[in-house]
């Protein structure tokens with residue numbers, strides 16, 4: 001009996017250990033495959049994940065290759081069909097990393113001092129790993145959800161899907177296959193400071209990206225005979241006005257809650273300002289103090305900033321052309337046309353021609369429904385007791401914006417703990433804590449199960 005008990009104990013512990021081991025194997029394989037946008041091969045990564053899913057007995061797996069070395073995977077774990085499917089998604093492409101910029105080889109996943117190092121470990125191969133490993137685990141357990149769980153691994157997120165080969169290709173060509181009530185995506189993590197968990201983020205909205213080209217043309221001439229109408233001066237004066245302009249403060253459901261709940265983690269003055277802002281009682285001084293912090297400012301309003309400048313053609317000629325790029329990040333739900341009217345008013349000069357240089361993908365914030373928030377709050381209390389769940393709006397954009405635009409609610413939520421003062425995504429020595437990895441995989445396992453039940 002004693003021996004049998006021991007044997008059962010060993011068997012159980014080997015079952016418990018099998019999951020982290022599988023996840024780590026998948027993680028290693030994914031990080032090892034080069035999926036850098038220009039030089040890499042996301043089709044290979046998609047094929048590798050498809051092989052693992054099929055080997056585990058998941059039959060509905062497809063890899064789409066809309067261009068050489070570009071792959072998207074769609075897999076489905078069948079449910080009873082009682083509820084509309086849900087999607088779990090992660091992009092498998094990564095930003096380039098140069099060996100000489102890193103202290104370790106970015107393309108060789110390395111475990112060191114309690115971290116996994118390598119390009120993509122955090123952005124976004126952790127989530128891809130979690131969803132593949134967990135789908136295999138559900139299959140092994142014969143888990144029969146109330147809704148289908150659709151896994152999407154897509155390419156080209158890091159270049160905003162500029163060539164329409166990733167999530168936009170799927171939306172256009174395989175809409176029925178990926179149709180879901182909502183999706184879980186990257187976008188917000190468990191924030192820690194000095195190893196202490198502070199908050200669990202859930203991203204429900206993204207600002208809208210749009211670029212404008214501002215141009216002034218002029219007949220030019222010899223620079224020994226200057227005139228007052230100068231293309232560079234006119235453009236510079238408009239940009240100067242833009243630099244001084246502040247868009248109005250406007251909160252939505254997500255950012256209001258973000259300021260309200262983030263206040264508890266801040267110094268007394270900042271906390272008071274945040275609470276006043278969330279309550280709609282902030283005075284000009286409080287708004288000015290908060291606006292001085294770029295990360296608060298970006299949450300409070302639409303922003304437009306000059307990012308590129310060119311002009312003139314010779315040192316001894318009057319400029320015939322002066323041109324600038326202005327990059328705007330627009331609050332979701334705001335009108336792009338109104339923004340353009342505002343820009344023209346700021347320039348206050350008909351000589352400054354404003355042209356839209358990037359077609360925006362507008363997207364509405366995803367609703368904070370109790371069926372989504374409640375399981376997240378319950379699991380957060382188990383995994384990281386005492387920390388708040390905080391909805392957030394990203395100032396950047398992910399593939400979530402294309403899905404929201406297509407009518408699918410998206411929640412950016414990884415369950416991955418990382419230091420808020422040490423952001424390494426896209427940068428050098430990108431890494432994920434070993435414990436954060438194990439906890440995150442298990443957290444997503446339980447969360448997706450709860451959402452699909």
Ligand SMILES: [Zn+2]
Pocket residue numbers: 091123124157186
């Ligand atoms: Zn990413």
